[in-house]
Amino acid sequence: MPQEESSPLVEMRHISKSFGPVKANDDVGLRAAGGEILALLGENGSGKSTLMNILAGIYLPDGGSVFVDGQKRNFRSPHHAIAAGIGMVHQHFKLIPAMSAWENISLGEGGGKPFLDSRLIKRRIADIEKRFGLAVDQDKKIYDMPVSEKQNVEIVKVLYRGVRVLILDEPTAVLTPQETAVLFSMLRRMKEVGRAVIIITHKLQEVMEISDRVTVLRKGRNAGTVVSSRTSPRELTELMVGEAISLEIRREEAERSAEPMLEVRGLSLRNAEGFKVLDSLAFHVSGGEILGVAGIAGSGQKELCEIIAGLRRADSGSVRFMGEEILGLSPRIIKERGIGMSFIPEDRLGMGLVGGMSIADNILLRSYDEGRGLLVDRSGGRQRAEGIVDRYGVDTPSVQHQVRKLSGGNIQKVLLGRELETRPRLLVIAYPVRGLDIGASMAVYRLLNGQKKQGAAILYIGEDLDVLRELCDRIMVLHAGVLMDTVDPRRTGKEEIGLLMLGHRPPVGPEAR
Ligand SMILES: Nc1ncnc2c1ncn2[C@@H]1O[C@H](COP(=O)(O)OP(=O)(O)OP(=O)(O)O)[C@@H](O)[C@H]1O
Numbered sequence: 001m002p003q004e005e006s007s008p009l010v011e012m013r014h015i016s017k018s019f020g021p022v023k024a025n026d027d028v029g030l031r032a033a034g035g036e037i038l039a040l041l042g043e044n045g046s047g048k049s050t051l052m053n054i055l056a057g058i059y060l061p062d063g064g065s066v067f068v069d070g071q072k073r074n075f076r077s078p079h080h081a082i083a084a085g086i087g088m089v090h091q092h093f094k095l096i097p098a099m100s101a102w103e104n105i106s107l108g109e110g111g112g113k114p115f116l117d118s119r120l121i122k123r124r125i126a127d128i129e130k131r132f133g134l135a136v137d138q139d140k141k142i143y144d145m146p147v148s149e150k151q152n153v154e155i156v157k158v159l160y161r162g163v164r165v166l167i168l169d170e171p172t173a174v175l176t177p178q179e180t181a182v183l184f185s186m187l188r189r190m191k192e193v194g195r196a197v198i199i200i201t202h203k204l205q206e207v208m209e210i211s212d213r214v215t216v217l218r219k220g221r222n223a224g225t226v227v228s229s230r231t232s233p234r235e236l237t238e239l240m241v242g243e244a245i246s247l248e249i250r251r252e253e254a255e256r257s258a259e260p261m262l263e264v265r266g267l268s269l270r271n272a273e274g275f276k277v278l279d280s281l282a283f284h285v286s287g288g289e290i291l292g293v294a295g296i297a298g299s300g301q302k303e304l305c306e307i308i309a310g311l312r313r314a315d316s317g318s319v320r321f322m323g324e325e326i327l328g329l330s331p332r333i334i335k336e337r338g339i340g341m342s343f344i345p346e347d348r349l350g351m352g353l354v355g356g357m358s359i360a361d362n363i364l365l366r367s368y369d370e371g372r373g374l375l376v377d378r379s380g381g382r383q384r385a386e387g388i389v390d391r392y393g394v395d396t397p398s399v400q401h402q403v404r405k406l407s408g409g410n411i412q413k414v415l416l417g418r419e420l421e422t423r424p425r426l427l428v429i430a431y432p433v434r435g436l437d438i439g440a441s442m443a444v445y446r447l448l449n450g451q452k453k454q455g456a457a458i459l460y461i462g463e464d465l466d467v468l469r470e471l472c473d474r475i476m477v478l479h480a481g482v483l484m485d486t487v488d489p490r491r492t493g494k495e496e497i498g499l500l501m502l503g504h505r506p507p508v509g510p511e512a513r
């Protein structure tokens with residue numbers, strides 16, 4: 001067991017940290033050696049981000065110590081942590097949108113020296129990119145970047161400071177499987193050159209794939225540390241939750257509506273550059289059915305959702321909801337007719353929730369935009385909020401708590417709960433379990449099944465093919481805005497769906513199917 005015996009590069013001992021009444025970390029510890037990838041696992045709100053924020057010098061612990069190379073080093077600021085070789089990429093990014101990648105990366109370097117040589121900086125950045133296999137367009141402005149590229153900028157920024165310990169807080173929550181593979185090969189290179197990586201992720205398959213050891217937190221305390229090659233998703237879940245829970249996703253049988261709830265015909269859209277984003281798309285979803293949408297990112301899923309929601313115009317085609325055309329209607333009217341929308345945004349605080357407001361007021365906010373007027377009774381919001389907190393297991397001291405102070409996953413539960421509470425006839429839902437722990441994810445699948453049983457039609461845009469195959473009644477596969485095929489998940493393997501996603505059609509012939 002070489003990994004367990006080598007002396008740690010960093011170690012945290014007896015760390016405690018409270019936020020008012022909330023004990024986020026309660027006598028917690030962990031260690032990571034050079035050349036090791038440690039996964040940090042735990043339910044939403046179990047204290048992972050808090051612990052890593054302490055290691056990165058963002059929070060001061062109430063008690064306990066941090067050791068680097070065996071020496072006690074308690075950091076009073078991120079600068080101290082960086083100087084000791086520890087850097088973190090956060091769950092919510094901290095880049096300056098109006099600045100370019102290289103400016104962000106070199107920001108704060110040189111203690112405010114005015115004349116930094118930009119050519120030198122850029123060359124150093126290019127070296128790092130090459131060394132670790134990361135691509136960023138150095139001159140591009142942050143606001144022009146997709147989220148995966150922003151994250152790469154954050155990573156390069158940390159590596160640029162020469163850290164030996166890289167902390168990543170849910171880096172894969174915003175990545176496609178392909179992007180995750182690229183990230184993981186970068187992490188393996190870090191490991192090869194003797195650096196330590198601590199990665200937070202809720203995806204157990206990723207933990208099994210990338211980490212050497214796993215430290216599990218439960219309700220702010222250590223629940224155990226195990227060697228990855230000797231554990232299983234089942235054991236990890238049990239450590240995390242404290243009891244065995246079923247990881248099986250059921251496909252519920254439900255009665256289908258006679259008429260389709262949603263019927264899309266000939267839907268086409270070109271983007272500003274003139275490329276076809278949606279190309280004569282046609283499909284339907286019935287009540288009592290979950291239609292999955294599979295596709296690599298940027299295959300038209302987002303635009304499809306936005307068109308149905310009334311947020312974007314189509315060039316041609318029709319979208320009928322319960323027999324009536326809804327293209328051209330306003331988002332508000334579309335919502336009022338009974339279409340629920342839930343896009344889990346890449347930046348959870350960026351969409352639909354106001355961080356500085358309480359949970360209850362954020363729930364009310366949804367009622368305002370439903371047009372119920374501003375003079376709503378606040379106790380109603382409070383009650384609804386309490387219902388949501390209860391049913392979705394939002395971990396919070398009260399519904400008056402500011403959303404900003406919730407853990408990442410709990411923010412998301414509020415967002416999702418607020419949408420499902422309106423009991424839509426058609427639910428368009430994209431990536432609902434991003435950032436949710438395994439128990440909460442299973443709860444979302446149960447909720448979707450519940451809505452389906454009550455006759456709702458569900459269009460489910462997902463990225464995890466295993467989940468799509470277990471949950472959905474049919475899966476339509478998009479590639480570059482074209483519907484490649486609609487498959488029966490009971491009879492179609494992951495590989496076949498994967499090939500369709502890449503634009504390969506299976507050969508047609510008597511023996512092909
Ligand atoms: N700045 C803060 N102010 C008040 N409470 C906080 C703050 N940061 C975290 N907390 C609370 O501390 C607890 C632990 O939060 P933390 O963000 O560390 O959880 P997490 O394990 O990272 O969860 P997730 O998987 O959802 O990101 C939660 O109950 C959270 O509400």
Ligand SMILES: [Mg+2]
Nearest residue numbers: 049091407408
């Ligand atoms: Mg977190």
